[in-house]
């Protein structure tokens with residue numbers, strides 16, 4: 001496999017808003033890779049390598065507490081697509 | 082044991098130079114700045130932490146030194162509408178300082194935030210001694226009112242798609258601030274599902290490209306047209 005140079009080498013992980021999360025565990029039940037768990041009443045990413053950034057936890061969290069963060073940028077070669 | 086959800090508050094560690102970096106204070110003389118420096122409190126907040134709750138009594142004005150603060154209103158069904166974002170040098174919670182009412186908006190830290198807190202009485206005393214401050218504050222408030230008028234116009238007359246396009250262009254231009262779909266929905270005055278659908282449609286039209294952790298604006302000109310729809 002050819003290694004593709006990539007702008008971001010750091011793996012982006014879902015972010016959990018501790019003020020919103022009530023520890024209901026829905027994200028844990030739905031996560032296909034067991035990347036998230038509830039600890040001390042709040043969701044945490046326990047297996048960063050496993051998370052495949054699927055939309056499940058974000059889509060079904062009733063509190064809007066877990067979300068996949070992204071940055072918004074202009075394309076370097078804008079216009080070319 | 083201190084409550085970990087509370088902010089950390091320090092006092093008296095502010096220098097005159099730190100205060101002068103805040104545009105509202107820039108014109109004050111050394112003596113006044115030194116006096117003000119003794120009166121402000123430095124507060125630190127974690128990402129996601131509430132700084133102010135809407136409809137609560139307000140006793141102070143907050144100046145942002147570091148980080149981003151989101152000002153919003155919450156509907157009875159729990160949806161939040163973002164009213165504005167405040168960054169370094171800007172302030173929030175001025176309205177109740179001047180009209181004596183409750184805080185009109187909830188303020189939450191969007192990153193690690195450092196604020197200077199100045200009590201209402203201290204700010205009013207400062208303004209009485211330095212009327213120029215009142216003019217500067219009026220000019221800032223007028224600017225904030227204009228932004229709110231633009232927001233009302235957007236919410237009343239433009240589609241979610243147009244609001245999303247405007248937001249993407251503004252955020253891309255403003256440097257890479259981190260966001261989630263929840264945040265995107267709150268900023269565009271809708272719910273996550275609808276904002277997500279609008280974003281995916283833009284990706285299908287090759288206006289943007291979605292990658293893990295990144296939304297890349299591919300066609301600024303076409304997106305600007307969408308923003309006017």
Ligand code: SF4
Pocket residue numbers: 016020021022023024025026027028038042043060061062063064065066
């Ligand atoms: S689904 Fe949401 S509220 Fe429930 S534990 Fe997960 S992050 Fe917390």
Ligand code: SF4
Pocket residue numbers: 014027030031032033034035036050051052053054055056057058068
């Ligand atoms: S994004 Fe998907 S894989 Fe990652 S924690 Fe959420 S549900 Fe699990």
